[in-house]
Amino acid sequence: MTVIAILKDLIAVPSVVGTPNAAIVETIRAILNAAGARVRVLPGPEGDRFNLFATIGPAMVPGYVLSGHMDVVPATEPEWTSDPFQMRADGDCFYGRGTSDMKGFIAAALAALPAITAAPLARPIHFAFTYDEEAGCQGAPHLLPHLPSACAPPMGVIVGEPSGLRAIRAHKGKAAARLTIRGRAGHSSRPDQGLNAIHAMTDALTAAVVQAERLTHGPMDSVFEPPYSSLQVGTLQGGRAVNIIPDHCTAEFEARAIAGVNPSTLLEPVRQAAERLEAQGFAVDWTETSSYPALSLPARSPLARLLEELTGQEPLAAVSYGTEAGLYQTAGMDAIICGPGDISRAHRPNEHIRLDELHACQSMIEALAARCRL
Template sequence: MQAIEILERLVGFPSVVGTPNGEIVGWIRHYLQNHGIAITELRGPEGDRSNLFATIGPREMPGYILSGHMDVVPAAEDGWSSDPFRLRAEAGRLYGRGTTDMKGFLAVMLAAVPALAAAQLGRPIHLAFSYDEEAGCRGVPHMIARLPELCAHPLGAIIGEPSGMQAIRAHKGKAAARLTIRGRSGHSSRPDQGLNAIHAMTDVLACAGAEAERLSKGPFEHVFEPPYSSLQVGTLKGGQAVNIIPETCEAEFEARAISAIDPATLLTPLRAVAEALPRRGFEVEWRELSAYPALSLAAEAPLARLLEELTGVEPLDAVSYGTEAGLFQRAGIDAIICGPGDIARAHKPDEFIIADELLACQAMVEALARHCIR
């Protein structure tokens, strides 16, 4: 099967983040098994979704991982010109949810399987398919934890997020959390008999604003835009009516960190303010939603030099969005981002990838195979 035909199949699976992914997992597993590929399905703790890991070549030798996520963001927003879960081709563009982010890369991986299987690789190429990346990289840590039993320690991992086929060496880390404050409801004419949860939340919101301002003063890492860590309030919910004391207020916070900083630590001051509220009678629940580390691969690293050789383009220093690459690096595996498409097309109506971008990615995978034969 060619990459476009496989992409059509993959787009047809509405594998929205946070939902069961058995259909797309089953199709990929069946495809790989039909080509005689050794594959392991790694069921996550949720019980209804899985990662997949496949090896082509000698698993006892150090090799390379091609990695991508099977999940996509929802496609319920207005503006789609056609069914988002049905591939539409027009003037060289291939439209559909996930075409760029990042089923296009998965399609190229799978289209390359027959050639890789016939190549008699001296070093293996592993194919890694993860779930729930769009919820903060929740699936891939379970797969990374199992790698020691699945293969020799890899020489590197190529994460195929859309990068215009220019490798990327670094990105920021991220942490997100949800805070729920519960007070006591009542009529607004008797505030003395209630506990206003929104008023209590303002203490935490003020802390968030102050921390965001403080972070903008540095430290700096000038490969990023902006060159400093950041923090924001992303959502805020509370109250029923203007004359009812709000019993509950909920906010979600996000921090993005330059490579020298653990992103989770940026939320610590907010949590400290929240955890002081029970002394005033409020109930507080702090829930970590996601966390992944920054990626920072040295320009002189063998993997960076290899990607320049494979693509013919010097790697880009950094981007500000995040990927699963930092989790591979934290596990001691050099990682880099390189994939077809443009991140600017992701997470919006009429997402598309260009057919020629798939061809460029295919050329990179073929070049990697030649490297592994040497």
């Protein structure tokens, strides 16, 4: 199958984050099985979502992992000019949800299978495809524990997020949390008889603003933009009517951490401010909704040098968005980002990828396989 035919089939499966994904797993599994790959389908704790891990070549020899996520963000924007789950061609551009982020990479990897299997590999090529990356890397942590029994420690992991096929060595980590405060409702004319949850939330909001300002003073890492960790309040909801004392309020907080900083610790001042409200009679629910570590690969690491040779471009030092690459590195594997398409097209209406980008990625993977025969 050509890369375009494979991508068309992948786009036709609306594997939206947070929904069952057996259909997209089966689509990919069938292609890998037909090529002779050894495939494992690994259920997550949700029961209706699955990771997939496959190998071509000698599994217990160190090789390389091609990593991607199978889920996509929703495509509800009214600006779409065609069905986002029916790939549309316009010249050499192909439109559809997930074309760049990141079914284009998966399609290129699968299209390279004939070249990968054309001759025996001395080092294996592995395929690691996960679920619910768009919800804060929910699937990958359930895949990683299976790797020690599935393969030898790999020489490197290539995470195919859209990067213009230029390798990226570092990204920030992230932690997000949801805070719900519950007070006591009542008529607004008698504030003495209620507990105003929105008023109480201001303590946590103030702590977030203070922490955000504090982070601008360091620590610093100049490879990132901005060069410091950050924190923000992303959503705020509460109350029922202007004349009712609000008995509930919910806010979501997000922290982005430079390499070497645990993103969850950045949220601690907010959590502590919220917990102090319990002494005033409020019920407090703090839930960390996602967390993944930063990535930091040295410039002269063998994996960075390999990607420079395969792409013909020096790797970029860093980006500020996050990927699953930091999870692989934390698990003891060198990881790097490199995939077709552009991140600026992701999560937008009329997402697209170009034919030359897909062919370049396929060629890169085929060149990697050729090296694995040496």
